[in-house]
Amino acid sequence: MAFADHIGSLLRTTLEVLRDADGPITRRETFDEVERRAEIAPEYLTTDPSGEPRWRKNLGWRVMEAAALGWVTRRGGWSITEAGLQALEDYPGSELYRQVTVQYRAKHQSGKKYADPRWAPVAEALARLEAGSWTSHVDLAALNGTAWNSVYGFLSEQQPAAAHRVLLNDGRISDDFKWPDPQRTDDPREVLAREGLEFDPAGRADPAQRLTADDFREMLAELAPESPIRRAWLVRGSSVDGRDLVPIWLHRQSASLAASSLQEIAIPIERDRLKAMVDENYQHKSYAAREAKFAEFDAFCNRMRVGDYVLTTTQGKSYVGRIAGEAVYTSSSDKRSNLRREVEWLNATRPVPFAHLPQPLPAKLHSQSDVVELTENLAAIEELLAALDIVLDEPVEPARELAFPEVGEDLSEDILVDRGELQRLADLLWENKQLILYGPPGTGKTFIARKLAGALAEPSAVKLVQFHPSYTYEDFFEGFRPTLRPDGQLAFELRPGPFRQLVEAARQHPSDPYILIIDEINRANLAKVFGELYFLLEYRDDAIGLLYSAESDFTLPPNVFVIGTMNTTDRSIALVNAAMRRRFRFIELHPGLAPIKGLLGRWLARLRHDDELAVHHLDAAEVLDALNARIEDHDLAIGPSYLMKPGIYRRENGLEEVWETAILPLLAEYHYGSPPSVLDRYRISALRRTLAVPE
Known part of the structure; x- marks a missing residue:
């Protein structure tokens, strides 16, 4: 029997077990x-790497799908619903x-993250x-103004036929x-290659066969002349220039620069021509001022569209308000409003x-620029309009609450940790946004962090990084990296690091939690790694300028959460605590x-039940407890995961074997410089003799 057929038969048996039960029963009891x-x-x-039989793991997923359809409920254990009983019949x-498969997929597809209209140009291009x-993630992202790395999510979810023709920016x-x-x-x-694409010896596709964002825009111009x-x-x-023009804007229904x-x-006006004119007309200004002017004029004249919010x-x-007219140049007598647009002010x-x-609009108001794009905060603006009872032209579907x-x-049941303890961790993370799990080695800090994150967020919304002494801001957030251009010249491009990638993905999906796990967070120079982001960890509602990007109002979205892990055997923890106590809960x-x-004892009890071959050393929990009783330093205890x-x-x-090759070498390091005989009190034979003596 094929595996899918076998699991299908077991799913029916599972629902029958729940039907025959007197009340809710646990997953283990069910299986x-x-x-x-x-x-x-x-x-x-x-079994899989966790030791669970393959059929149980796969059947568990199918039961979760049935639960998503309302056939099974998991409150206080598993139990079948009226809909599940009807499905059996x-x-x-x-x-x-x-x-189950058909209905679950239909329900899942209806909630796709990338099905909204803003991704229509990307779908049309593909x-x-x-x-x-071929084309690149960067070219596709430019079509809808999104982050290039979010194209990966679009391709994964929508699975277009041409997905294999989307390559890296250098053609690899x-x-x-x-x-x-x-x-x-x-x-x-x-x-x-069979399709006709040519590659150079380094594995880069021929640039002449590339379709760029401009190529796609020209191709799609007749279909969508406007964004x-x-x-x-x-x-x-x-x-x-010292005058408040807002009352005039409100009276004249306009806005200006x-x-x-x-x-x-x-x-x-073409961007290149506009930049040349700004450089010429504002040559008395610094380069930074010219860059700011160019960005403001380009946004006001070229990027704004009728219907945009302002x-x-x-x-x-x-x-x-809403922009109601195209930009025009007018000779202003007082030189305070040469560029103008009609605006319908709504309040x-x-x-x-x-x-x-x-939130996060208050933080955006701190920007020093005269024009700041707020597109990523559309939901907040529409929330503001709803609070003012302003009726929009088209109904706005309320955003799902984060x-x-x-x-x-x-x-x-999976990790043998009390549900109340896990819920406490989740509540602390929700309340404070940042959490650190610390303790001796072997206590499952990273394991629990990953399992908890996986329960609170989708797999694609969880990212893990590990800090080390040479880790930098450029590795973590963003920095310039060398790249070989198609003409063979070496150039430097600003590349996002894992944290920036997570933040940009979180902005695209504000109703979904995104979690960054930082393993060994105290191993790196945190001030060097976080840079100005350190400020935002404490002041989540504020904004700050970035080291390399032109953005002057970068914020951390409210749906970004951070879980760090910290080993207490590293004595630098005291220094880290002093710097981070306001930013993290420990x-x-x-x-x-x-x-x-008691975790090892619980795990051994389950092993005793599930694995008939595992019959040796079932006193391991008592031996480990005896060992930790002999270790005088609280922070140097040995965790059960060994x-x-x-x-x-x-x-x-x-x-x-594990005692001699993993635990004793660790204890030897703790007692570095002491006579070898100091380890005798930690040997398994000595500990077992202690356990044999009546209390």
């Missing part, structure tokens, strides 16, 4: 009863499993990416490339105090404290 009722083929009894035989041509195939069909094993380079994306902007008018030194221009402020109050008589603005799911019993994981206390490997208990001398 134990399934195993008693159904015959499990030997080839499906193999309506779908005989293998049809039950087929319906539909026209024919064999023998991404090391992370995977076919949508997991059964497909073709070499993507060979497929592209389908509604953007939002902050335009300052409260102090233009001074552009006092800019010669008359025809709008729209926000302005004056005297502690905020006004929001001219009902200004909103700064204190009442939804929240952590409740920690379930499944996770508790949770100790210690062999003598909950939730780690002994939580099934193979140890299948060999007669397994425990002695």
Whole structure:
């Protein structure tokens, strides 16, 4: 029987077990009863790295799909619902499993993150990416103004036929490339070569066969002459050469930029020509001032569109409107409003105090620029309009509220940690955004962090990095990296690090939590690694300028969370605590404290039940407790994970081996410089003699 058919049969048996139960039962109890009722083929009894049989792991996923359809509930344990009972009756035989698959996929597809209209240009471009041509993530991202790394998520979710023709910016195939069909094993380079794509000896595709963002824009011009994306902007008018122009804007239904030194221009204007004119007309200004002017004029003249939102402020109050006309150049007598746009101000008589603005808009107001893009904060602006009872032309679907799911019993059973303790960790992370798990080695800090993050966020929204002494800001957030251009010249490009990638992905999906796990967080120079981001860890509602990017108002989205792990045997922890106590909550994981206390005993009890071969050294928990009782330094205790490997208990001398090769060398390091005999008190034979003496 095929594996899918076998799991389908077991799913029916699972629902029947839940139907026959007197009340909610645990996952383990459910599967134990399934195993008693159904015959499990030997080839499906193999275990995964965690030691769980393959059939249980896969059946667990199918039950979760049934729960998503409302057939099963997990409150206080597993139990079947009325919908599940009806499904058992309506779908005989293998049809039950087929319906779970079909209905779950339909429900999942309806909630796709990348199905919104802003991704339409990318989808259209990929539909026209024919064999023998290629493009890059950067080119596709430019079509809708999103981050280049978010294109990976779009390709993974939407699975377009041309996904294999999307390469890295230098023409190489991404090391992370995977076919949508997991059964497909073709070499993507060979497929592209058969389609007519040419590669150089270094594996870079021919630049002449590349379709750029400009190529796609020209190709799609007839279909979408205007960008389908509604953007939002902050335009300052409260102090233009010492005068507050906002009352005039409200009266005249307009907004403007001074552009006092800019010669008359025809709008729209090519960016290169605009930059040349700014450099010429503002040559008396510093290069930084010229760059700022160019960015403001380009945004006002070229990037803004009729229908975009615009926000302005004056005297502690905020006004929001919609752009109603194209940009025009007008000779202003006072040189304070040469560039103008018509604006329909929506709350001219009902200004909103700064204190009442939804987050993160207050932080954006700290920017020093006269024009600031607020597109990533559209949800906050629409929330503001809703609070003002302003009716929009089209209904706005309310955003799903950001929240952590409740920690379930499944996770508790999986890692043998009390559900209440796990929920406490989740609540602390939600409240404080940053959390550090610290303790001696072997206490499962990283393991628990990863399991908890996996329960609170989608797998694609969890990223792990490990700090070390040479780790830098450039490695962590962003920095310039050498790259070889198509013409063979070496250049430097600003490349995002893992934290920036996570932040940009979080901005795209504000209703979903994103979690960064920093393993060994105290191993690096934190001031060097975080730089100005250190400020944002404490002041989440504020903004700050970045070291390398032109952004002057960078913020951390509220859906970004950080979990760090810290080893207490590293004595630098005291210095780290002094610098980080305001930014993180610290949770100790210690062999003598909950939730780690007794963990090895619980794990051995499960092993005793699940693995008939594991019959040796079942006194390991008592021996470990005796060892830690002899270690005088609280921070140097030995955690249970050293002994939580099934193979140890299948060999007669397994425990002695791990003791001699892992635990005693660690203790020898702690007692460096002491006579070798000091280790005798920690040897397993000495500890067992202690346990044999009656108390």
